[in-house]
């Protein structure tokens with residue numbers, strides 16, 4: 648039996664600004680340890696909203712109502728005295744747009760280690776920075792310029808740097824929000840290869856637009872539609888033997904935009 652690292656119970660997220668949008672409607676899901684779960688679904692179905700809620704990233708936004716609960720190793724993420732940054736140390740989040748901190752390559756990876764005091768000496772810090780740059784297949788490319796500004800890297804390299812920064816604090820779970828979609832094809836391939844390697848030792852929840860990417864990387868797949876889970880299964884069963892009509896249409900057919908339009912009419 649695989650352990651559950653992260654799960655949600657009746658999790659709902661509503662945007663309450665000018666327009667009230669029930670983006671996530673009572674989602675129950677469990678994410679197993681050391682597995683990569685891909686969340687797919689048509690544009691606007693609530694994938695990013697759900698992923699951010701797992702890390703309390705809506706806390707900093709006004710006009711967002713959250714009900715239900717997220718449990719990290721059985722402990723509530725919302726109904727707790729634990730401050731959000733402490734939760735975010737345990738649940739890493741990598742966004743779609745690669746964003747380096749305005750620091751050197753080295754300091755981008757060292758950042759969380761310094762904030763949380765997770766090293767003993769300068770040698771220890773050097774070793775941790777190198778180890779995590781190696782984990783994302785970036786060390787060889789940057790070893791001669793660790794003190795150079797990270798902003799000088801390519802977007803694909805910055806995305807791998809963001810992965811290294813998240814992994815450096817040893818999170819329990821890594822959340823990836825369409826991390827290859829803003830990249831050119833070669834950089835996207837590099838990041839995808841890195842994710843495939845990381846998936847062997849981390850629990851990853853990944854939002855993706857690409858069904859091919861889900862097929863290549865995922866162990867488990869969740870299909871979200873209009874804020875609700877339609878179907879979840881292991882990757883093979885999900886694509887080869889979908890159980891729900893809506894899933895069958897989504898995996899076999901039109902682009903997700905066509906899907907969204909044809910379904911809404």
Ligand SMILES: Nc1ncnc2c1ncn2[C@@H]1O[C@H](COP(=O)(O)OP(=O)(O)OP(=O)(O)O)[C@@H](O)[C@H]1O
Nearest residue numbers: 662664668670688689690691692693694695696697
């Ligand atoms: N800050 C916000 N304020 C109001 N509504 C929002 C906000 N962010 C997202 N929404 C709405 O919530 C719904 C879900 O959006 P979300 O971005 O989570 O979907 P998604 O499945 O990730 O879409 P995409 O695949 O296009 O990124 C959509 O109707 C969207 O317009």
